[in-house]
Amino acid sequence: MTALTRTRVWYLRPLIMLALETGMRRGELLALEWTNIDLKARLAILTTSKNGHGRSIPLTPRAIAIISEIEVRDIRLFPVNANAVRLSWERLRKRAGLGNVKLHSMRHEAISRMFELGLSIPEVSLVSGHRTLSCLQRYTHIKPENVAEKLARLSVRSE
Numbered sequence: 001m002t003a004l005t006r007t008r009v010w011y012l013r014p015l016i017m018l019a020l021e022t023g024m025r026r027g028e029l030l031a032l033e034w035t036n037i038d039l040k041a042r043l044a045i046l047t048t049s050k051n052g053h054g055r056s057i058p059l060t061p062r063a064i065a066i067i068s069e070i071e072v073r074d075i076r077l078f079p080v081n082a083n084a085v086r087l088s089w090e091r092l093r094k095r096a097g098l099g100n101v102k103l104h105s106m107r108h109e110a111i112s113r114m115f116e117l118g119l120s121i122p123e124v125s126l127v128s129g130h131r132t133l134s135c136l137q138r139y140t141h142i143k144p145e146n147v148a149e150k151l152a153r154l155s156v157r158s159e
Contacts, residue, residue, distance in 0.1 A: 003096035009088045011078045014066050016106060021063035023110035023128050025050060026085060026103055032077045039064055046129075055129050112140055118150075 004013045015029055024032075028046055036045045042064060044057040059067070073079055089103045107128075114124045121133065130136035 003092050006095075007088070007092055009092075010071075011080055011085075012088050012092060014070050015078055015085065016103070017066050018063060019103070019106035020110050020113075021060050021066065022057050023107050023114065024057060025107060026082060030076070030078050030080065030082060030085065033075050034072060034077060035075070037067060037077070039067070049129050053129065053131075055126070057127055111136070115140055116146055 004016065007013065015026075018024065018029060019026070022044065024044070024046075028049055031048075032044060032046070036047070037043075038045065039059075042059045044059055044063075044067075045054070046057065047054045049055060067077065070077055078085075085103070093099075093101060111124060111128050114127060119127075121136065125131070125133075125136055128136060
C-alpha cells in the first residue's frame with residue numbers, strides 16, 4: 001500500500017483497490033465502461049467475462065468511493081491496455097518487495113475476504129462468476145483460526 005501511494009501511474013491504485021473490493025479480473029476491470037456502472041443500484045455490470053457469461057458485481061461502499069474518485073477520461077474506467085498494467089504492476093511489485101505476487105492474487109484475496117465476511121457460497125459465486133464449487137475453492141484461503149472465531153461467536157448467540 002505504501003508503494004501504491006508513491007506510484008505516478010494514475011490508474012494503478014484504483015485498479016488494484018477495485019480488484020480487492022470486487023474480485024474482478026484484470027481484463028474485466030479494463031473492459032469496464034462507465035455505462036456499466038450503476039451507483040444507485042450499487043452494481044458493476046459485466047457483459048462478458050472469462051467464462052463467457054456476464055454478471056453483475058455488487059459494489060461495496062468502498063468500491064463506490066474508489067469509482068467516484070476516478071476521473072472520466074474515456075468510455076472505459078481504465079482506458080489502458082493489459083500490457084501497460086502488467087508492466088506497471090511489475091515495477092510496483094519489485095519496488096514493494098512483493099516477490100512473485102501476481103496481480104491476479106488480488107482476486108484470491110477478495111474472494112477469501114468475502115467468505116471471511118460471512119457471505120455464503122452462492123453469494124460469493126455470484127460475485128466471482130465461478131460456476132462450480134471446485135473452481136471457487138481454488139480461490140479461497142480460509143484460515144482455521146477465522147472459522148474457530150466464527151464458531152465461537154455463533155455458539156455464544158445460541159446459549
